[in-house]
Amino acid sequence: MKVKYLCVFILSCMSLTVCFGKTIKHTVNTNAVERWDVFEVTVKGKTAGNPFTDYTISGVFSSGKETKKADGFYDGDGVYKVRFMPSYEGKYSFEITGSAIDGVAKGSFQCTAAKPDNHGPVRVANTFHFSYEDGTPYYPFGTTCYAWTHQTLELQKATLETLKDSPFNKIRFCVFPKNYPFNQNDPYTYPYVNTRVDGPIKSNDGWDFTRFNPNHFQLFEKHILDLMALGIEADIIVMHPYDCWGFSRMSIAEDDLYWNYVINRFSAYRNVWWSFANEYDHMESKTVEDWERYAVITCRQDPYGHLRSIHNGPHFYDHTKPWITHCSIQSSDMGQVENWRKRYNKPIVLDEICYEGNIFHPFGNISGQELVRRFWYATCLGGYAQHGETYIHPEDILWWSKGGVLYGDSPPRIAFLRRIVSEAPGHGFKTVHKWWDNIAVPDQEEVGSYYLFYFDITRPAYRNFQFDDETLYKVEVIDTWNMTIEDQGIHKGDILVNLPGREYMAVRLTKQ
């Protein structure tokens, strides 16, 4: 077989500047990549016809510990890319093949140890919780900015600045632009090429759903990396119904082309999660068969098994489906967390529980107190809640959709809760019931090491806790809103804790 090397560039995504929005030039061959970082192979390939549909490109990456096939994608200007995330340290070899190129492109690289902030992709751990692949617990404290990557570069930058100082370690956002109240501006880029010469851009005319706009995806994956640098998981919403361009009503072939493209492009980023949809059930042209087909594509094309979920409008998807790794739930009925855990036996992530704000939509006008209350309630039941903010703004820049700046009261309190959760022994909470309390305790430990009593809107002036006469507990009264922790000393036996008779208090008892 005649082997021909065709313009092979080997790049590590550690050298970020070369990856986005620029024509790739000949560069140095960085032949080392960090574990769980992106190793990217760029090849020049065929351009006749439609390179997005007419050719294939894929790679096989092997070390002594794993062999993985990863399909690549066309990135415009005759450039094809194949990306790979190595899961082990050591030497990897690879071969790139496909109808896009003549012959085989071969090479090798060294996978080095992960740096301290790189813990690998997030996995489900202990049934109801998450950890990074290196075993470090990961507690999701997410936020939602559906269309932040579709705003001006200046606003995108502001969003990243805000995220940097926020408590959030996960963000939900859409590949496709969004058309919805407060979201009437044109997106910064479009995912497809439009062939019309004039006419309104907010129209489903003229789109060629077989020709992606590489700039759109380059910008998007730059932001995946920006988030990675901030330690934030990118919970990518692949489809959504809030569309005026036809992106939500493409044909089966067009949908599948899109899903393959998205999964092939983004899978190698370790901080990617696949959120199949925002409110799948509002996408009236899609059936369960469609969603199940997307699941097949995702499971096949993503060699790393990133987390997969599907977010509901009025009706839950069937979260028992084996491809769903965790429940992504829209509901304000926090009290159901325990039932959902029992029903689905998966992590319960309450990705939408109404937003702090004052818009007229009821999903977007609860107080900071109420949002923080829902976080605490869901957390103490062994679930995970997600933030969003929707304060009206003279330029319609609402965090929930466009990002920008946070105005609300909840983020510092969410940071405080994240601290409380991180300080708890074990790995995540479950609830035990005693008398009328739902008490958060470590999910995998014997009950007795730690108790977190959250009193929610109830305002007891005192509480008694009964223990034996030997076990000592450190007693702390937590004001979840004012973010104070009052040390009430070490006690045993019948412990009386005086409380201020205010809402949103908690008591933490830690075995000594």
Add this chain to the structure above:
Amino acid sequence: MKVKYLCVFILSCMSLTVCFGKTIKHTVNTNAVERWDVFEVTVKGKTAGNPFTDYTISGVFSSGKETKKADGFYDGDGVYKVRFMPSYEGKYSFEITGSAIDGVAKGSFQCTAAKPDNHGPVRVANTFHFSYEDGTPYYPFGTTCYAWTHQTLELQKATLETLKDSPFNKIRFCVFPKNYPFNQNDPYTYPYVNTRVDGPIKSNDGWDFTRFNPNHFQLFEKHILDLMALGIEADIIVMHPYDCWGFSRMSIAEDDLYWNYVINRFSAYRNVWWSFANEYDHMESKTVEDWERYAVITCRQDPYGHLRSIHNGPHFYDHTKPWITHCSIQSSDMGQVENWRKRYNKPIVLDEICYEGNIFHPFGNISGQELVRRFWYATCLGGYAQHGETYIHPEDILWWSKGGVLYGDSPPRIAFLRRIVSEAPGHGFKTVHKWWDNIAVPDQEEVGSYYLFYFDITRPAYRNFQFDDETLYKVEVIDTWNMTIEDQGIHKGDILVNLPGREYMAVRLTKQ
């Protein structure tokens, strides 16, 4: 047949002072009684053996419009009483018979027109609502003081003073004394005679469940009349589980004797409602068969068909039972009101929705805001809510059980809501759904005359309402907590209402 008049006194309960705690002396024969007042016949009868069990006494009362049989009761000191509530104006004749007396006692009286404040007993009206028998709408705004009649006379008086200036027109309270946290004092009177000579009173020893203590019942019915004078319905809790004397664990025969005694004694008071139990399902010695037997007794012995309900602990009684006139519900899940209306097709009275207070029990430590929120929410869904208050007190005098003084923030706001409900056209609310709103509208009127939008904890900064270009609406912004009504004028078409972005707001639109 030999007819013998045996010391027949005819009293109207309008002359209240002769009815309670005093030995009845020969009095004038007040041979006129107001419609829906109590006409009472007192006879001296047999005392050998046990007059509570060994003899019968009953009356038949006839006018041209009704003939009713009413059983009487033994009131101690050789006195038997038969009470009757006439439902029509005009001349009534009566005959008293039974084994307690020799022969028949006969007489007649005139039933006069009801005075302006006397509207008769409360009935179910329009399926989900209530009205007095004269057709005047009755909107229950109740409170709970379980054991107020068992406290000192001074405290009883204070409770009545508080009620006088309160918004409450219904009160739930128990015939039997209560033993529960914050309720550890001895009751002022006991319902039964105790035959022990010594030993603790808080014991189930020595009680003779076949011998009532007339003083206890005389005091109780004095309070029914006190409430009547204040325009307050007496929602009498016949049984409850919080007992250390054995009153909740009597035999079938003892129970039935008690039920007959209570119903025979109290039925003639027009403001009586029968609450079969507080938390029936916590009375472990009672079965559904027992409750159904009490229902048979109640329906048979109460000639007036007073309202009947049964209040739950964790589990609802089957409110579809035909003897249940309305659902008496303990739940904090206000949002279910509409479902319960559909399920039971009866008025939904949320008799226990947690209390304003700060005790450690979670049923008794919500804020005034939260209690008022629950009132508004339940009301706008077409139900009725009930108040209670449980602030810790140096002498354990908590309103919810003992009465006394109200300390909370909710009563004036409940008065404000009662005003809003009373001002609405029609007779009671139902909910219509539009977009994401639950909107209270008059239950029996064509939609369009009146809308009450309650925003609960949501805080929209504005709302649009779309109407046609002809219909004029008066627009008012209601602050349900600060009790203000802001008139925003008369509008039509697309109406924009600016709101303050606070919780607990409402908008009232009234067709002009």
